[in-house]
Amino acid sequence: MGDDITIKTPNKRFEEIKRIDENRIEYWEARELMPLLEYDKWENFEKVVVKAIEACVNSGQDVIGHFPEVKKMVKLGSGSERQVKDYKLSRYACYLIAQNGDSTKRAIALAQTYFAIQTRRQEISQELEEGEKRLFVRDEVKVHNKKLFATARAAGVNNFGRFNNAGYEGLYGMRKSQIQKKKKIGKDDVLDRAGATELAANLFRITQTDEKIRNEKIKGDYRASNTHFEVGRRVRQTIREIRGTMPESLRPEPHIKELQRKQKSLKASSIKNIK
Numbered sequence: 001m002g003d004d005i006t007i008k009t010p011n012k013r014f015e016e017i018k019r020i021d022e023n024r025i026e027y028w029e030a031r032e033l034m035p036l037l038e039y040d041k042w043e044n045f046e047k048v049v050v051k052a053i054e055a056c057v058n059s060g061q062d063v064i065g066h067f068p069e070v071k072k073m074v075k076l077g078s079g080s081e082r083q084v085k086d087y088k089l090s091r092y093a094c095y096l097i098a099q100n101g102d103s104t105k106r107a108i109a110l111a112q113t114y115f116a117i118q119t120r121r122q123e124i125s126q127e128l129e130e131g132e133k134r135l136f137v138r139d140e141v142k143v144h145n146k147k148l149f150a151t152a153r154a155a156g157v158n159n160f161g162r163f164n165n166a167g168y169e170g171l172y173g174m175r176k177s178q179i180q181k182k183k184k185i186g187k188d189d190v191l192d193r194a195g196a197t198e199l200a201a202n203l204f205r206i207t208q209t210d211e212k213i214r215n216e217k218i219k220g221d222y223r224a225s226n227t228h229f230e231v232g233r234r235v236r237q238t239i240r241e242i243r244g245t246m247p248e249s250l251r252p253e254p255h256i257k258e259l260q261r262k263q264k265s266l267k268a269s270s271i272k273n274i275k
Contacts, residue, residue: 014094014114021088028094030087031072037098038107042084049087052096066093095119130196131263137199138256141191144203148210155213157224166225170232171205172248183252193252201239201247205232 017032030049031042039045049067056063068088073081089097095115101108149160157163165175168190172179176190185193191202209231212218218227239246253259 014111026091028089028091029070029072030089030097031074031084033089033094033097036107037101037111038105039101048097048101051100052093055096055100056093061092066090066096091115091122092119131259134196134199134253134259135256135263137196137203138191138194141199141203141206144206144210148206148213151210151213152224152228155218155224156220159221159225162221163225163228166229167205167209167232170229170234171201171236172232173236173246174248179248182248185252188255192256193254194247195250195253197245198247198250201235205235208235 013036014028014033017028017036019027019029021027030045034042034045037045037048039048053063053067056066066089070086070088071083072086074084075081087093094111095118098108098111098115101111103109152160152163168174168176168179174182179190180186180188183190183193191199194202205228209228212227212231213224216227218224236246254262
């Protein structure tokens with residue numbers, strides 16, 4: 001290829017041939033990617049694709065998800081059409097192809113850089129998305145827990161330790177200290193080490209208990225604590241009925257403060273290094 005290939009030019013060309021399927025998932029067609037990587041013959045390029053598939057297998061990734069084989073029609077010189085084999089490539093698949101291509105080709109070197117950066121950008125985006133989901137639900141739990149405790153106080157609850165444990169016993173089948181021991185999280189708050197799924201179950205327990213105490217005008221330590229236990233128990237029963245994982249069996253996540261620090265670092269990294 002000519003000297004017009006710069007860092008910006010191939011980036012634009014790789015993006016120009018990117019396609020979006022009916023599920024809004026991006027992909028590249030191998031036969032369209034081939035000339036951008038300076039391969040003239042499909043037979044030679046498919047050898048690189050096969051090496052990339054082997055690398056995908058060795059890395060424990062889903063080959064069918066990254067390299068689904070497809071058929072397409074191409075026009076011949078006579079004007080007729082013929083069916084040929086092609087591959088629907090994910091961004092990660094393109095990265096592996098670039099890594100297994102002829103490194104003496106300048107286009108391959110540029111593609112390696114481009115898809116490495118883009119793959120890392122996607123990884124960071126996914127990490128940020130998952131982390132932000134957990135942070136959001138944790139904040140919601142804090143807000144509604146304060147509201148529940150205010151409702152409980154107005155209902156005459158004095159023993160908040162017992163009231164809090166009643167909710168845990170209903171949802172987890174054990175007290176807070178027993179959950180901490182089972183999950184091996186020391187003295188960390190159970191909710192500060194919970195993932196988004198576990199937090200969501202607790203959020204439902206908290207909001208429904210608050211609503212039930214207020215709507216039914218429940219009064220007194222015993223009745224309020226019993227209500228908290230009963231709501232937690234019903235949430236637990238729902239999880240069992242849909243064959244979900246019981247909250248005490250969900251693995252603990254890093255402390256929420258560690259996640260907050262990591263999110264800041266990831267955001268700073270994405271701004272500094274991936275533009």
